[in-house]
Amino acid sequence: MALTRVTLEDFTVFDCLDLELSPGINALVGANGTGKTHLMKVCYAACDISRTRSRFAAKLIEDFLPSDRFFGKLVNRAKGDEGSGKATAQVFRDEMEVNVSFSPESHSGRSARERGMRDWTKAPVESVYIPVKEMLANAPGFRSLYARRDIHFEGVYEDILDRAYLPPLRGPLNPPMKCLLAKLEEAMGGEVTTKDEEFFLSTKQGAFEFTLLAEGLRKLGLLWLLIQNGALSDGSILFWDEPETNLNPKLYGVLMDVLLELQRNGVQVFFATHDYVILKELDLRKTSDDQVAFHSLYRTEEGGIACDTADSYLGIHPNAIAEAFSNIYDREIERSLKGISQ
Amino acid sequence: MTVMVEGDLRVEFRNVTGVRKFDGDDHGLSHCMKAVDFIVELPERYLFIEFKDPQNPRGRGENRQGFIDGFLRGELDFDLKYKYRDSLLYEWASGRADKPIEYLVLIAADTLTEAELSNRTDALKREIPLEGPKGNSWTRPIVSGCAVFNIDSWNRVFSEYPVRRLSS
Numbered sequence: 001m002a003l004t005r006v007t008l009e010d011f012t013v014f015d016c017l018d019l020e021l022s023p024g025i026n027a028l029v030g031a032n033g034t035g036k037t038h039l040m041k042v043c044y045a046a047c048d049i050s051r052t053r054s055r056f057a058a059k060l061i062e063d064f065l066p067s068d069r070f071f072g073k074l075v076n077r078a079k080g081d082e083g084s085g086k087a088t089a090q091v092f093r094d095e096m097e098v099n100v101s102f103s104p105e106s107h108s109g110r111s112a113r114e115r116g117m118r119d120w121t122k123a124p125v126e127s128v129y130i131p132v133k134e135m136l137a138n139a140p141g142f143r144s145l146y147a148r149r150d151i152h153f154e155g156v157y158e159d160i161l162d163r164a165y166l167p168p169l170r171g172p173l174n175p176p177m178k179c180l181l182a183k184l185e186e187a188m189g190g191e192v193t194t195k196d197e198e199f200f201l202s203t204k205q206g207a208f209e210f211t212l213l214a215e216g217l218r219k220l221g222l223l224w225l226l227i228q229n230g231a232l233s234d235g236s237i238l239f240w241d242e243p244e245t246n247l248n249p250k251l252y253g254v255l256m257d258v259l260l261e262l263q264r265n266g267v268q269v270f271f272a273t274h275d276y277v278i279l280k281e282l283d284l285r286k287t288s289d290d291q292v293a294f295h296s297l298y299r300t301e302e303g304g305i306a307c308d309t310a311d312s313y314l315g316i317h318p319n320a321i322a323e324a325f326s327n328i329y330d331r332e333i334e335r336s337l338k339g340i341s342q
Numbered sequence: 343m344t345v346m347v348e349g350d351l352r353v354e355f356r357n358v359t360g361v362r363k364f365d366g367d368d369h370g371l372s373h374c375m376k377a378v379d380f381i382v383e384l385p386e387r388y389l390f391i392e393f394k395d396p397q398n399p400r401g402r403g404e405n406r407q408g409f410i411d412g413f414l415r416g417e418l419d420f421d422l423k424y425k426y427r428d429s430l431l432y433e434w435a436s437g438r439a440d441k442p443i444e445y446l447v448l449i450a451a452d453t454l455t456e457a458e459l460s461n462r463t464d465a466l467k468r469e470i471p472l473e474g475p476k477g478n479s480w481t482r483p484i485v486s487g488c489a490v491f492n493i494d495s496w497n498r499v500f501s502e503y504p505v506r507r508l509s510s
Contacts, residue, residue: 276457280455280457313455314453314455322455322456322457325455325456325457325460326456328456328457328460329456329457329459329460329463329495330456332460332463332464332489333463333489333491333495333499336463336467336487336488336489337444337487337489337499338486338487340384340387340389340444340487
């Protein structure tokens, strides 16, 4: 069951956000500091605890990693005395809801008030969060290090390796997913294999360690693994922070085709991006049957964060990416026409 | 003020030395030379202007999107390049290409983003081309500047040459 709505009150950069979610693809755009990653992490934490039955607060601390793991630091600090004094995060799947509220004094999260866990965990959802930094190349030994030492990595980095190391599904994949794997194999020039926790790209020329591969190819390799082992399958939810990072723009089309096809096969998708080509590729490749929402997060004049949702690229407003291009275009015209503009 | 009409588009030219409809019957060589729509003379330069109107309400919807897709793929660059070069040659042979020339292309499609316009402007500069060969053996450029606009960006840049749709 897909996420349908999220509300955040005085949580990190948000003062009051109530966002309806698409059951298909949710593209998050906005300038730096408008909360795109935070929004995805809250949603991901809610999904993950439905399966692990961990406390919502504990998972938020793990994934946001506030200083000293002090949960109360996730209360909106900009509000000062004007705020309600506590933060609330609510995530919905239709009528089902899980929420957590906590005060700035809440240290470990034990004093946080949580509701809805009982019903929420009755319907566990598989979810994957792909963080900005690629981890597969540095995977060997990371999970045991993370488990035994207090290293400063958000929980999403351990989680993504857990998902990547899942063995292949028993039995054949359904035909659409097999097609997706073939598309990724064509783009990568091979398929991914694992040996002693180390990932390789196996091609006709031999097996190449992930450390020797371009980071963009590693990203496609990760996607291949997640489809092959069923972590991404009907009913699961994918969160991807800046999928464009280190990927050549020529591969953006392949990437958007894969995300659209995952959506057509029942995977709900969230991604945050700063990239014009990513958004245009999505806009140009989606069909009228695809469910795609473009959420534009922006800072209001009062300093809060608001969100406007559109169903096409041209409807995105405000559009920080388009504004940057407008600025470039205006300067380009000025230079090209050497002052004849009026 | 001079008013010119090209299909569904109406443009006013204020404070200019002269305006000619260039690709009309007077051209006389349309069987072998391409031509821009208008030539505007200013005191210190000429403007060669080409209008394309894929959103003309009298046009057909499927042609409209096909035109825009083709434009974004660069399929119009060839036509735009030769319209400029042939017009320049024609004017040179007429003894009139005596001032710097700017080439302005208006694609009247409101779906075009400024990123796309910027990209096509760069492509047009490469195609004409704006710059001569390495080593700079050219003593004068064949075009002083060029740019691609939609109606919004045109009206923002050229307040004295406003364009509007007749049908709106």
